[in-house]
Amino acid sequence: MIDSEVVRALMRRKSIRKYKPDMPSDEVIGAVVRAGMQAPFASQLYSVVLSKDRKRNAFGAPLQFVVCADCHKLRLFMRERGWGLVSNDLTMLLFAVQDASYMAQNMVIAAESLGMGSCYLGGALGVAAHLKKQLGLPGKVFPFVMLAMGYPAEDPPVRPRYPIDFVLFEGKYPRLGRKEVRRAMEAMDAYYLETGYYRNLNAKIRLEKGRRETFTYDDYTWTEHISRKWGQWHPDIGEQLKQLDACGFNLTEKKRKRNKKNRK
Numbered sequence: 001m002i003d004s005e006v007v008r009a010l011m012r013r014k015s016i017r018k019y020k021p022d023m024p025s026d027e028v029i030g031a032v033v034r035a036g037m038q039a040p041f042a043s044q045l046y047s048v049v050l051s052k053d054r055k056r057n058a059f060g061a062p063l064q065f066v067v068c069a070d071c072h073k074l075r076l077f078m079r080e081r082g083w084g085l086v087s088n089d090l091t092m093l094l095f096a097v098q099d100a101s102y103m104a105q106n107m108v109i110a111a112e113s114l115g116m117g118s119c120y121l122g123g124a125l126g127v128a129a130h131l132k133k134q135l136g137l138p139g140k141v142f143p144f145v146m147l148a149m150g151y152p153a154e155d156p157p158v159r160p161r162y163p164i165d166f167v168l169f170e171g172k173y174p175r176l177g178r179k180e181v182r183r184a185m186e187a188m189d190a191y192y193l194e195t196g197y198y199r200n201l202n203a204k205i206r207l208e209k210g211r212r213e214t215f216t217y218d219d220y221t222w223t224e225h226i227s228r229k230w231g232q233w234h235p236d237i238g239e240q241l242k243q244l245d246a247c248g249f250n251l252t253e254k255k256r257k258r259n260k261k262n263r264k
Protein backbone atom coordinates (compact mmCIF):
# COMPACT_ATOMS: atom_id res chain seq x y z
CA MET A 1 0.00 0.00 0.00
CA ILE A 2 1.24 3.47 -0.84
CA ASP A 3 1.92 5.29 2.36
CA SER A 4 2.78 8.63 3.85
CA GLU A 5 3.20 9.91 7.38
CA VAL A 6 -0.51 10.75 7.57
CA VAL A 7 -1.65 7.44 6.07
CA ARG A 8 0.63 5.58 8.50
CA ALA A 9 -0.82 7.52 11.43
CA LEU A 10 -4.38 6.81 10.29
CA MET A 11 -3.65 3.10 9.83
CA ARG A 12 -2.12 2.90 13.33
CA ARG A 13 -4.98 4.67 15.14
CA LYS A 14 -7.11 2.70 17.57
CA SER A 15 -9.64 3.58 20.22
CA ILE A 16 -8.13 3.97 23.69
CA ARG A 17 -10.03 2.89 26.80
CA LYS A 18 -7.32 3.28 29.47
CA TYR A 19 -5.80 6.66 30.24
CA LYS A 20 -2.94 8.11 32.27
CA PRO A 21 -4.12 10.66 34.82
CA ASP A 22 -2.04 13.47 33.23
CA MET A 23 -4.18 16.46 32.27
CA PRO A 24 -3.40 17.78 28.78
CA SER A 25 -2.48 21.48 28.87
CA ASP A 26 -4.89 24.16 27.70
CA GLU A 27 -2.55 24.74 24.73
CA VAL A 28 -2.86 21.08 23.72
CA ILE A 29 -6.64 21.12 24.15
CA GLY A 30 -6.84 24.35 22.14
CA ALA A 31 -4.74 22.87 19.33
CA VAL A 32 -6.93 19.76 19.17
CA VAL A 33 -10.19 21.71 19.06
CA ARG A 34 -8.88 24.32 16.63
CA ALA A 35 -7.60 21.58 14.30
CA GLY A 36 -11.01 19.93 14.63
CA MET A 37 -12.65 23.16 13.55
CA GLN A 38 -10.52 23.26 10.41
CA ALA A 39 -12.49 20.27 9.07
CA PRO A 40 -14.67 20.93 6.04
CA PHE A 41 -18.07 22.30 7.01
CA ALA A 42 -21.46 23.02 5.50
CA SER A 43 -22.25 25.80 8.00
CA GLN A 44 -20.09 25.21 11.15
CA LEU A 45 -23.07 23.60 12.82
CA TYR A 46 -21.17 22.30 15.85
CA SER A 47 -20.18 22.91 19.46
CA VAL A 48 -18.24 20.74 21.91
CA VAL A 49 -18.74 20.82 25.67
CA LEU A 50 -15.66 19.72 27.61
CA SER A 51 -15.54 17.91 30.96
CA LYS A 52 -12.22 17.63 32.80
CA ASP A 53 -13.81 15.61 35.60
CA ARG A 54 -11.97 12.28 35.54
CA LYS A 55 -14.39 10.84 38.08
CA ARG A 56 -17.32 11.39 35.74
CA ASN A 57 -15.62 10.85 32.40
CA ALA A 58 -15.74 7.43 30.74
CA PHE A 59 -12.65 5.27 31.34
CA GLY A 60 -11.46 7.92 33.85
CA ALA A 61 -10.23 9.93 30.86
CA PRO A 62 -8.93 13.40 31.73
CA LEU A 63 -10.98 14.92 28.90
CA GLN A 64 -14.44 14.17 27.63
CA PHE A 65 -16.13 16.19 24.92
CA VAL A 66 -19.86 16.13 24.26
CA VAL A 67 -20.09 16.65 20.52
CA CYS A 68 -23.17 18.61 19.52
CA ALA A 69 -24.95 19.24 16.24
CA ASP A 70 -25.64 22.93 16.79
CA CYS A 71 -28.12 25.03 14.80
CA HIS A 72 -28.58 27.51 17.68
CA LYS A 73 -25.63 29.73 16.78
CA LEU A 74 -26.73 29.80 13.13
CA ARG A 75 -30.16 30.94 14.23
CA LEU A 76 -28.64 33.68 16.41
CA PHE A 77 -26.65 35.28 13.65
CA MET A 78 -29.43 34.82 11.10
CA ARG A 79 -31.65 36.76 13.50
CA GLU A 80 -29.04 39.56 13.52
CA ARG A 81 -29.45 39.70 9.75
CA GLY A 82 -33.23 39.67 9.92
CA TRP A 83 -33.66 36.06 8.88
CA GLY A 84 -35.44 33.15 10.50
CA LEU A 85 -34.64 29.48 10.10
CA VAL A 86 -37.05 28.04 7.53
CA SER A 87 -35.19 24.87 6.55
CA ASN A 88 -36.77 21.73 7.98
CA ASP A 89 -35.25 20.16 11.08
CA LEU A 90 -34.31 16.87 9.43
CA THR A 91 -32.22 18.49 6.70
CA MET A 92 -30.64 20.85 9.26
CA LEU A 93 -29.88 17.96 11.57
CA LEU A 94 -28.30 15.84 8.81
CA PHE A 95 -26.02 18.71 7.85
CA ALA A 96 -25.23 19.55 11.47
CA VAL A 97 -24.36 15.94 12.33
CA GLN A 98 -22.00 15.91 9.37
CA ASP A 99 -20.30 19.17 10.35
CA ALA A 100 -19.89 18.03 13.96
CA SER A 101 -18.69 14.54 12.97
CA TYR A 102 -16.01 15.80 10.62
CA MET A 103 -14.88 18.20 13.33
CA ALA A 104 -14.77 15.47 15.97
CA GLN A 105 -12.82 13.13 13.74
CA ASN A 106 -10.29 15.88 12.98
CA MET A 107 -9.93 16.22 16.77
CA VAL A 108 -9.27 12.48 17.01
CA ILE A 109 -6.47 12.70 14.46
CA ALA A 110 -5.01 15.87 15.96
CA ALA A 111 -5.02 14.25 19.40
CA GLU A 112 -3.24 11.21 18.00
CA SER A 113 -0.55 13.40 16.46
CA LEU A 114 0.04 15.01 19.87
CA GLY A 115 0.55 11.65 21.61
CA MET A 116 -2.99 11.29 22.91
CA GLY A 117 -5.66 8.67 22.29
CA SER A 118 -9.44 8.85 22.25
CA CYS A 119 -12.63 6.85 22.12
CA TYR A 120 -16.11 7.80 20.95
CA LEU A 121 -19.10 6.96 23.16
CA GLY A 122 -22.37 6.43 21.36
CA GLY A 123 -24.61 6.52 24.43
CA ALA A 124 -25.38 10.23 24.05
CA LEU A 125 -28.08 9.53 21.47
CA GLY A 126 -30.23 7.87 24.11
CA VAL A 127 -29.68 10.47 26.85
CA ALA A 128 -29.69 13.64 24.78
CA ALA A 129 -32.56 15.19 26.76
CA HIS A 130 -30.69 14.56 30.01
CA LEU A 131 -27.46 16.02 28.57
CA LYS A 132 -29.38 19.08 27.41
CA LYS A 133 -30.48 19.74 31.00
CA GLN A 134 -27.15 18.87 32.57
CA LEU A 135 -25.11 21.04 30.19
CA GLY A 136 -27.65 23.85 29.75
CA LEU A 137 -27.87 23.32 26.00
CA PRO A 138 -30.20 25.76 24.25
CA GLY A 139 -32.82 24.58 21.73
CA LYS A 140 -31.60 23.30 18.36
CA VAL A 141 -28.46 21.76 19.90
CA PHE A 142 -28.34 17.97 19.77
CA PRO A 143 -25.60 16.12 21.69
CA PHE A 144 -25.12 12.97 19.62
CA VAL A 145 -21.77 11.49 20.63
CA MET A 146 -19.13 11.88 23.32
CA LEU A 147 -15.38 11.68 22.87
CA ALA A 148 -13.06 10.59 25.68
CA MET A 149 -9.47 11.76 25.26
CA GLY A 150 -6.12 11.77 27.03
CA TYR A 151 -2.69 10.20 27.15
CA PRO A 152 -2.99 6.43 26.56
CA ALA A 153 -2.20 3.89 29.28
CA GLU A 154 -2.67 0.95 26.89
CA ASP A 155 -1.53 -0.04 23.45
CA PRO A 156 -4.18 -2.37 22.04
CA PRO A 157 -3.77 -3.94 18.60
CA VAL A 158 -5.20 -2.13 15.60
CA ARG A 159 -8.65 -3.49 14.79
CA PRO A 160 -9.52 -4.97 11.40
CA ARG A 161 -11.83 -3.56 8.76
CA TYR A 162 -13.79 -5.11 5.88
CA PRO A 163 -11.79 -5.93 2.76
CA ILE A 164 -11.58 -2.78 0.66
CA ASP A 165 -13.56 -4.36 -2.19
CA PHE A 166 -16.54 -4.67 0.19
CA VAL A 167 -16.48 -0.88 0.54
CA LEU A 168 -15.08 0.68 -2.62
CA PHE A 169 -17.37 0.19 -5.62
CA GLU A 170 -16.33 1.76 -8.88
CA GLY A 171 -19.12 3.18 -10.98
CA LYS A 172 -21.94 1.02 -9.70
CA TYR A 173 -22.96 -0.79 -6.52
CA PRO A 174 -22.45 -4.52 -7.17
CA ARG A 175 -24.74 -7.39 -6.27
CA LEU A 176 -23.21 -8.77 -3.10
CA GLY A 177 -23.50 -12.54 -3.04
CA ARG A 178 -23.10 -14.82 -0.03
CA LYS A 179 -19.48 -15.47 -0.99
CA GLU A 180 -18.55 -11.78 -0.75
CA VAL A 181 -20.56 -11.32 2.45
CA ARG A 182 -18.97 -14.36 4.12
CA ARG A 183 -15.48 -13.23 3.11
CA ALA A 184 -16.10 -9.80 4.66
CA MET A 185 -17.53 -11.37 7.82
CA GLU A 186 -14.52 -13.65 8.17
CA ALA A 187 -12.12 -10.74 7.67
CA MET A 188 -13.69 -9.11 10.73
CA ASP A 189 -14.43 -12.11 12.91
CA ALA A 190 -11.02 -13.81 12.71
CA TYR A 191 -9.38 -11.03 14.73
CA TYR A 192 -11.99 -11.07 17.48
CA LEU A 193 -11.76 -14.87 17.84
CA GLU A 194 -7.95 -14.97 17.70
CA THR A 195 -7.54 -12.27 20.34
CA GLY A 196 -10.38 -13.63 22.52
CA TYR A 197 -11.78 -10.11 22.44
CA TYR A 198 -15.29 -10.73 23.75
CA ARG A 199 -14.18 -13.52 26.10
CA ASN A 200 -11.67 -11.17 27.76
CA LEU A 201 -14.33 -8.48 28.17
CA ASN A 202 -17.08 -10.98 29.00
CA ALA A 203 -19.16 -8.86 26.65
CA LYS A 204 -21.74 -11.10 25.02
CA ILE A 205 -24.96 -9.19 24.29
CA ARG A 206 -27.89 -10.89 26.00
CA LEU A 207 -30.55 -12.46 23.80
CA GLU A 208 -34.03 -11.06 24.35
CA LYS A 209 -37.57 -12.36 23.89
CA GLY A 210 -36.96 -15.98 24.81
CA ARG A 211 -34.22 -16.59 22.26
CA ARG A 212 -31.98 -19.42 23.43
CA GLU A 213 -28.25 -18.80 23.70
CA THR A 214 -26.29 -21.21 21.50
CA PHE A 215 -23.01 -19.31 21.26
CA THR A 216 -19.98 -19.70 23.49
CA TYR A 217 -16.95 -17.42 23.45
CA ASP A 218 -15.42 -19.93 20.97
CA ASP A 219 -17.76 -18.74 18.22
CA TYR A 220 -19.13 -15.38 19.45
CA THR A 221 -17.73 -12.86 16.98
CA TRP A 222 -17.99 -9.22 15.92
CA THR A 223 -20.65 -9.95 13.30
CA GLU A 224 -22.70 -11.83 15.91
CA HIS A 225 -22.23 -8.97 18.39
CA ILE A 226 -23.30 -6.33 15.86
CA SER A 227 -26.22 -8.48 14.68
CA ARG A 228 -27.47 -8.75 18.28
CA LYS A 229 -27.32 -4.97 18.67
CA TRP A 230 -29.17 -4.05 15.50
CA GLY A 231 -31.41 -7.12 15.62
CA GLN A 232 -32.78 -6.27 19.08
CA TRP A 233 -32.20 -2.68 20.15
CA HIS A 234 -34.10 0.50 19.28
CA PRO A 235 -37.05 -0.99 17.36
CA ASP A 236 -39.18 2.05 18.23
CA ILE A 237 -38.44 5.30 16.40
CA GLY A 238 -40.53 7.18 18.97
CA GLU A 239 -37.90 7.10 21.70
CA GLN A 240 -35.25 8.66 19.45
CA LEU A 241 -37.74 11.23 18.16
CA LYS A 242 -38.48 12.15 21.79
CA GLN A 243 -34.79 12.77 22.51
CA LEU A 244 -34.51 14.92 19.39
CA ASP A 245 -37.73 16.77 20.15
CA ALA A 246 -36.47 17.62 23.64
CA CYS A 247 -33.47 19.24 21.94
CA GLY A 248 -35.64 21.30 19.61
CA PHE A 249 -35.55 19.09 16.51
CA ASN A 250 -39.03 18.15 15.38
CA LEU A 251 -38.69 15.55 12.66
CA THR A 252 -42.37 14.87 12.17
CA GLU A 253 -43.51 18.43 11.40
CA LYS A 254 -44.32 18.51 7.66
CA LYS A 255 -43.50 22.14 6.94
CA ARG A 256 -42.16 24.93 9.10
CA LYS A 257 -44.52 27.86 9.33
CA ARG A 258 -42.93 31.01 7.97
CA ASN A 259 -43.22 33.94 10.36
CA LYS A 260 -42.73 37.62 9.82
CA LYS A 261 -39.04 37.29 10.68
CA ASN A 262 -38.49 35.12 7.60
CA ARG A 263 -38.86 38.13 5.39
CA LYS A 264 -36.22 37.33 2.82
Ligand SMILES: Cc1cc2nc3c(=O)[nH]c(=O)nc-3n(C[C@H](O)[C@H](O)[C@H](O)COP(=O)(O)O)c2cc1C
Residues within 6 Å of the ligand: 013, 014, 015, 016, 017, 119, 120, 121, 122, 123, 145, 158, 159
Ligand atom coordinates in the same frame (compact mmCIF):
# COMPACT_ATOMS: atom_id res chain seq x y z
C1 LIG B 1 -20.44 6.63 16.91
C2 LIG B 1 -19.50 5.75 17.70
C3 LIG B 1 -19.88 5.28 18.94
C4 LIG B 1 -19.03 4.50 19.72
N1 LIG B 1 -19.40 4.12 20.97
C5 LIG B 1 -18.53 3.43 21.74
C6 LIG B 1 -18.87 3.11 23.10
O1 LIG B 1 -19.95 3.46 23.59
N2 LIG B 1 -17.97 2.43 23.85
C7 LIG B 1 -16.75 2.05 23.35
O2 LIG B 1 -15.97 1.44 24.07
N3 LIG B 1 -16.40 2.32 22.06
C8 LIG B 1 -17.25 3.02 21.25
N4 LIG B 1 -16.89 3.35 19.96
C9 LIG B 1 -15.59 2.94 19.44
C10 LIG B 1 -15.72 1.77 18.48
O3 LIG B 1 -16.02 0.61 19.22
C11 LIG B 1 -14.42 1.59 17.70
O4 LIG B 1 -14.12 2.77 16.99
C12 LIG B 1 -14.52 0.43 16.71
O5 LIG B 1 -14.71 -0.78 17.41
C13 LIG B 1 -13.26 0.28 15.86
O6 LIG B 1 -12.14 0.19 16.71
P1 LIG B 1 -10.92 1.21 16.57
O7 LIG B 1 -11.44 2.59 16.77
O8 LIG B 1 -9.95 0.80 17.66
O9 LIG B 1 -10.34 1.01 15.20
C14 LIG B 1 -17.74 4.12 19.20
C15 LIG B 1 -17.36 4.60 17.92
C16 LIG B 1 -18.22 5.41 17.19
C17 LIG B 1 -17.76 5.95 15.85
